[in-house]
Amino acid sequence: MSLALNVAGQNASTARQSYELLRDLVADDLNQVNQVIVEHLQSPVTLIPQLAGHLVASGGKRLRPILTLTTARMCGYAGRRHIDLAACVEFIHTATLLHDDVVDDSALRRGSATANAVWGNKPSVLVGDFLFSRSFQLMVADGSLEVLKILSDASAVIAEGEVNQLMTSNNIATDEAAYMDVIGAKTAALFAAASEIGAVVADEPDANQAALRTYGMSLGIAFQLVDDVLDYSAREADLGKTVGDDFRDGKITLPVVYAIARGNEAERAFWKRTLEDEDQQDGDLDQAMMLMQRHDALADAMARAREHGARATEALVGFPRNPYRDALLELVAFCVDREF
């Protein structure tokens, strides 16, 4: 579909290759992470592995655990703590997805029915709580208070960001700074934590730990910005979710912020009706996409994504050149140019 190709997808097939390269590089580690995940989903309460397994097996990109694995490897780590901790990161991510889908009433994720759509909201909330607890049990078994601090801080920030997003939803007065606060918390905090942990297990000096944190934070922001652009431009088959979800939910993402700021009074009334009052009709999504194109809203949001991508790239400057570092650089290209 043309907007996607124009705006986000110029290098989409290369982007997919970048991702696959990275995933193949840590394939052995990632298989072990999957084993740890499956083992720790076990419970005599059969609905727990059933429901959580549905989401875990649904073919996510595993970006966050891959970050932990690859940063640890880049730093020369040769043990197996990064396996368990990558599983912790994925558990926290999965828990937040389960709760997000309840909060957003989502029906589709990664091209499959959401857990809340299949089993209802109640078990989704409770199994999310279970996964969150399991993650902390695994961290305790690992035994590092430093890791526990990084991930408990990240979890608190994520929850704060999610509540913040609820409050900015349907509020067309949301500005760029408020939007950046939300995505820094709800998405980038876990990318940052996942990357930082790689440095912690490899016992890197504080400066390198901070650099990997910056890498993850910048990458996460770029990733979320592209996600928000894709919601208005992707091909549904690529994205694995419904295009226009954010619009229908009245979410104020950066493309919307730009379009509102640059629109005339009639356009402002359109945004107020559709997003703030949630009074939407057939054709409104097309109209929204047309207004975004008129005001370069998607292109400019992509430009911001590239800026943050560049910061992620810079953060890797001080690390030794090796295939893992190359892969982390490629990952930036993937996050910016992806279509899924």
Next chain:
Amino acid sequence: MSLALNVAGQNASTARQSYELLRDLVADDLNQVNQVIVEHLQSPVTLIPQLAGHLVASGGKRLRPILTLTTARMCGYAGRRHIDLAACVEFIHTATLLHDDVVDDSALRRGSATANAVWGNKPSVLVGDFLFSRSFQLMVADGSLEVLKILSDASAVIAEGEVNQLMTSNNIATDEAAYMDVIGAKTAALFAAASEIGAVVADEPDANQAALRTYGMSLGIAFQLVDDVLDYSAREADLGKTVGDDFRDGKITLPVVYAIARGNEAERAFWKRTLEDEDQQDGDLDQAMMLMQRHDALADAMARAREHGARATEALVGFPRNPYRDALLELVAFCVDREF
């Protein structure tokens, strides 16, 4: 109301005195716990302290943090770690209450509107996640992997118990063993953890730590059994919630298990219609209460509560006699004889 006085409330006014005695004994500590809670509820996202504060300030009995405070004091602990850890315990409890009320669609808790009734399900889910994360942040600051293990294990077991309860809901084939599994996990696990932590901060030998764990576990089971009885017998003003909630939710509690097991075929059809098919009419709650009285279901559930109370009492035998030990013994009497 007569059933309450006959079955659960013979010593209700004494029970209230026992509770107040205990609360007064640790009043200074408890005030500090409240300060820690209020400080750690702070967030730039104002809905978080607002929503969480609504529940925290709604006058709960604070039994779980009181357990941590009193067991630590009984063991002669003179530091202040028990303050922060009691706040952790209360945060976990509050998070589970927020999620429970969403899962149960509850409108009333402790005589006030629930957070989900005031602000909706979405922020209740997310603020619950925030409180859970805050609790782990506080534990990390305390720095004990042993405490982190106890409370992350308890959290996983609680979530497991809640999912298990969902699965037994509306299932009149649930037997006493399955019911005991549910309440051991969803209620008693946190009582056990809260009590055990008192021994951990006081650096007690393993046997004493295990004894306090048993005390908390037995007390928690007794507490939940009485809760289930009160749901069919209490005076609403005392209980601070609506009598018959469990019945309307189709929850299979021990009194129901007994009444079903002892009922004839017509009675079984009544329970199937009201609890399994959730087809309820005016007068059904009265009918349920009448059947329970006919089969001594409430009285026998209370007898079980007293058995577990006796185990809690026994678990304190090896500890030195002091006012804190006396208060923990009184607390057993409160949990068994309470009307609120």
